[in-house]
Amino acid sequence: MKLLVERDGPVQLLSETLQETELLASDAVNTKLNFWLLPALPDWNCWQLCSGKETFSVRPDSREIVLPADLGPEAFCYVLRVASDGILLDRGSIPLHCAAVIAAGQQVFLFAEPGGGKSYFADMLCKIFQGAVLIGDDHVVVGGCITGNRVRRLRGAKREMLGYARNEGSVMQQIPAKKIGIVLGCTGARCAPVSSVQRRRELICRASGGKYLLQDPMFQGKRYQIDEIFGCAKKEQYQIKLLDFAAGFDSFFSVSGSFEEIGWYLKEIIDPERR
Known part of the structure; x- marks a missing residue:
C-alpha cells in the first residue's frame, strides 16, 4: 500500500491487494483517516506502507512506515495515527x-x-x-x-x-x-x-x-x-x-x-x- 501526497491535493491511500482494498473501504478507516496524514507528510512525496511481521517503525530517510502484519481497520488507523503524530511533531506541530x-x-x-x-x-x-x-x-x-x-x-x-x-x-x-x-x-x-x-x-x-x-x-x-x-x-x-x-x-x-x-x-x- 502507498500513501500518495500530491502538491495542493489530498492524501491518497493506494491499495495493491484485495485485502488492502477491503481495509480502505471499511467505516473505521473512512472515518478516522480522512485528514490525519494530510498535514503530517511533505506535500510532494510518496510514502510506502510496508508490512513487517514483527515490526512497526517510521523511516523518514527512506519514506517508509513499516506496519505490523495483518492489522484490522481499528488497529490500522491507530498505527497510522501514531506514525503521523510523530511526523507532525518533527515538523513543529503538536497533535x-x-x-x-x-x-x-x-x-x-x-x-x-x-x-x-x-x-x-x-x-x-x-x-x-x-x-x-x-x-x-x-x-x-x-x-x-x-x-x-x-x-x-x-x-x-x-x-x-x-x-x-x-x-x-x-x-x-x-x-x-x-x-x-x-x-x-x-x-x-x-x-x-x-x-x-x-x-x-x-x-x-x-x-x-x-x-x-x-x-x-x-x-x-x-x-x-x-x-x-x-x-x-x-x-x-x-x-x-x-x-x-x-x-x-x-x-x-x-x-x-x-x-x-x-x-x-x-x-x-x-x-x-x-x-
Whole structure:
C-alpha cells in the first residue's frame, strides 16, 4: 500500500491487494483517516506502507512506515495515527487527543478520557454560541492553524452508533488569539482554575491529551516502544512540546460534576456574561 501526497491535493491511500482494498473501504478507516496524514507528510512525496511481521517503525530517510502484519481497520488507523503524530511533531506541530471549538472569539480546547464528553460538549458549545465552529472532536493538530478530524461518529446516550457527521471547520486559517483549556471529569473542585504549567501538562496527559505519543502501543500481543519506532527520544520531545503548549493558555480549568453542571460551568468560563 502507498500513501500518495500530491502538491495542493489530498492524501491518497493506494491499495495493491484485495485485502488492502477491503481495509480502505471499511467505516473505521473512512472515518478516522480522512485528514490525519494530510498535514503530517511533505506535500510532494510518496510514502510506502510496508508490512513487517514483527515490526512497526517510521523511516523518514527512506519514506517508509513499516506496519505490523495483518492489522484490522481499528488497529490500522491507530498505527497510522501514531506514525503521523510523530511526523507532525518533527515538523513543529503538536497533535492532541482533544476537541477544539472556536466560540465567542476564543479557542476552546476540551480534554477528557474516552467517553468523557469531548464530542458532546463541543457540540453543545456550537449550539449555544452563535457563529461557533467545531474544529475537531477527537484528534486536533495545532501548528500554523488548528486542524481537526473532519468526520465524527455520532453516539446515543448509551454510546450506541447513530451515524456520522462532518466538522465544518476542520481547518481554520484565522485563529483567535485567546486560548482556553478545559479538562473534563477531574476529581476535586467542581470548577477550578489551574495556573501551574506543570499541573496543566499533567492534567492534559492524564486526560489522554498525549495518548498516542506517550503510551507505547500494543498490536496483536506485541508492545512497541515509541522511541524505538521513530529512532529517537520521541516521548521526551513530546513532553517538552506539551509544556510549551500548556504555558500558552490564557486560562485553564479543571471541571467535574454531572453533564448538566459541566455544561453550566463551560458557559460561564467561555462567556461570564451569560450567567
